[in-house]
Amino acid sequence: MSKPTDDETTVVLDGREVVVSNPDKVFFSERGETKGDLVDFYAAVRDPLLAAMGGRPVLLQRFPNGAEGKSFFQKRVEKGGTPWLETTVVSTPNGTPSNALVIADLAHVAWAVNRGCLGFHVWPNRADDPDHADELRIDLDPTPGVDFPMVRDAALLVRDLLEELGLTGWPKTTGNRGIHIYLRLEPHWDSYQVRSAAVALARELERRHPDQVTAAWWKEERGRRVFVDFNQNAPHKTIFGAWCVRARPGAQVSTPFGWDEFDEAFHPDRFTMPVVAERVAADGNPWAGMYERPQSLAPLLELHERDMAAGLMDAPWPPVYPKQPNEPPRVAPSRAKKSKSES
Template structure:
C-alpha cells in the first residue's frame, strides 16, 4: 500500500496552496479529512466569498480536529505566503492585532491548512474599518428553548424588519440558534449598529414577551429566545455564513430562504450536504447583497426608546464603561448591595 501523501497542492483562486497532512481526519462522525474540508470551501466558493470577501476574519484553530481543544489566534503567523493579505484590527479590549483578510478563497484554504475549521468574521471591510456593512440579529436559545421557538422568533424578526423596510435573511448558526443579517450601506459605525440591534431586541420583547427577551442578564431571561444585541458591538466577530463548526458532525452555518424556515434542520446542514444545496438552489442570500439598506428606520426606533426614558443596554465586561449605560451588575447582586 502506498504511503499517504505528506502534502498536496490545491488550486484556489488561481493560486497553488499547499495542504499538509491532507488525510488527517477533522470530523470523526463520518471521517471527513482536512482535504475534504478544503474541497467543501472550494465547492461553495461563490456564496462563501459573496458573504465574507474583503472582511477581516479571526482564526480559531483545532489542532486535533473537531471535538478537540481549540484556541483563537488573533495574529496571523509571521511565517506565511508573500501573497497573503492582512489588516490591523482591534479586539474588544482595544488591543491591535494583524488579522487575515478573506481576500479570496485561497486565503481561507491557507487557514484551513493551519487547522481552522470555520471563520469568525468582522462586520466591516478591511479597507473601511469605521463602517459596518452588516447588522446581525443573533437569536440565542436560553435553556429550555426549543428549535421550534427559535424558528418562531426568527419569523417575528422577519415581520419587524419587513415593516421597517430593512429586510434581512436568515442562516443557521451551525448550533442551536439562528442569525438574521441585514446588509447595510457603509455609512454607520458599530456603535450605531449596536444601538439599532438593542432597539430591535426591545421591540421584539414588547411584541412577544412570552417568546423573546432583550435581558442581558441570564437570570432574567427565563425560557425565552435572547436577542443578543451585543454581537454588534465594536470589534465583535460572528461565526460566518457557510463556515463549518468545530462539531464532530461538521455542521455548517447555513444561509437559507425564509420559505425554508419551517423545514430547515441545522443538524442536517453539514459539510457533506451543503454543496448539493448550493448546486441545486444557488445562493439564498444573493438578494441581500443586491440592495444594501439604510439603518435610519432602526435608529428612529432607538431614538424613540431613548425619548421614552430607556437607558442603553449593558455592554459585555471586556468593554469600558459606556455613556448612558446602566450599572453593569446583575440585578440580584444589585438588590443584595442595597
C-alpha cells in the same frame, strides 16, 4: 484536491498554490471527513462563501486535532512564510491591535484550514472600510431551556417586524442550535450606531412578544425565552461566518436559507458539508439578493431615538468594553438587590 504525495498535497485556488499538510487527517468523526474534504467543500461553495466574507478580516478558531479536540483563537497572523497573505490591523474589544487575516480569495481560506481552522469569525466591516459596519447581525441565542422550535418562532417574529419597518432580513443557521438574521447595510454607520439599532430591535421585539423573546442581558432575567443578543454588534465583535463549517462531529455548516423553506421540518443539523455543497450546486446562493440591495439603518435608529426620548438607558455592554455613556451599572440585578439590602 490533487493526490497527496507523502504527507502533503498542493492545491491551486484562485491562482495561488497552497500546501495542505496531512490532507487525510480526520477532522469530523461522524462520517470520517478529513482536512482535505474541508478544503474541497470550501472550493464547492466558493462564490457564496466569498460573497459573504471576501475582503473582510477574520478571527481564526483553530482545532489542531479536529472538531472534538481542544481549540484556541488566533487573533494575529504570523509574519513571513506566505508572502501573498493579506492582513489588516484590527482592534479587539479591549482595544488591543492585532494583525488579522483578510479573506482575499479562496486560497486564504485553504491556508487557514491547513492550520486547523474550523471557525471563521467575521468582522462586520470590510478591511478597506474599517469605519463603517455594513452588516447588522441579529443573533437569536438558544439559552438553556430554549429548543429549536422556539428559536424558529422567534426568527419569524424578527422577519415580520423587519418587514413592517420596510427592511428585509436574510437568515442563516449558526451551524449549531441558533439562527442569525443579517441586514446588509449601506456603508454609512459605525458599529456604535449599528449596536444601538440592534438594542432597539431587541427591545421592540420583547415589548410585542414578552413571553417569547427577551432583550435581557442578565441570564437570570431571561427565563425560558429566546435572547436577542444585541451585543454581537458591539464594535470589534465578530460572528461565525456564513458557509463556514462548525467544529461538530457531523461537520454542520452555518447555512443561508430562504424564508420559504423555514417550515416545521426545518432543522440546522441536516445542513452538513455534502448537503450544503449539493444545495449550492443546484440552487446557487440564497443570499444573492442581499448583496444587490443594501439597506438603510434609519428605521431601526428611529426606534432607538424613541427609546432614548422615553428615558431608557443604554443596554449593558460586555465586561471587556470600557464603561459607556448612559450605560446602567454592570451588575446582575440579584447582586445589586443583595448589595442594597446589606448596606
